[in-house]
Amino acid sequence: MIDHMSIAVADAERSKRFYEMTLKPLGMRCLTEMPEDGGGAYGFGVEGGxxxxVVHSDDVGKDMHVAFRAETRAQVDAFYDAAIAAGGRDHGKPGLRPDYGxxxxxxxxxxxxxxNIEAVCYAEE
Known part of the structure; x- marks a missing residue:
């Protein structure tokens, strides 16, 4: 089980704004702010931690993928719409991926x- 994870970002404030919009449909929000921590660090989740x-770094890696669990397909759709509205770039519109399961x-x-960020739902409808 994963307790927490972080990704390196070039601009922590920009990423904070992006993820505030993008993760809201999944019930997540920024819970911890450390803007002075070496360029900024922000923790997102649900109540409890x-x-x-997202953590500022001068060495941003591009080989990263994060998948967020959604409870409903509507949340996946809302995640995608929010991410695009927040300045994200399309890498796969919402839909079934039968090759994945x-x-x-x-x-x-x-x-x-x-x-590469993803929202995934395993519900039948």
Whole structure:
């Protein structure tokens, strides 16, 4: 089980704004702010703790993928729409991905640093 994870970003404030909009449909919000921490660090999650962190780095890696679990297909759709509205780039519109498994409904977007983020729902409808 994963307790938390972080990704390196070039501009923590920009990424904070992006992920605030993008993760809201999944019920996540910024819970911890450390703007002075070496250029900024922000923790997102549900009440109880930061599960996903964006942290400023001068060495931003592009080989990163993060998948967020959605409870409904409507949340996947809302995640995609919010990410695009926040400045993300399309990497796969919402839809079924039968090659990944039965009922695998997902959407993929590149964040401002080129990180491939996904929302996935396993519900039948």
């Amino acid at each position: 930061g599960e996903f962190w 039965p009922n695998y409904y997902a959407a993929f977007v590149y964040d401002p640093d080129g990180v």
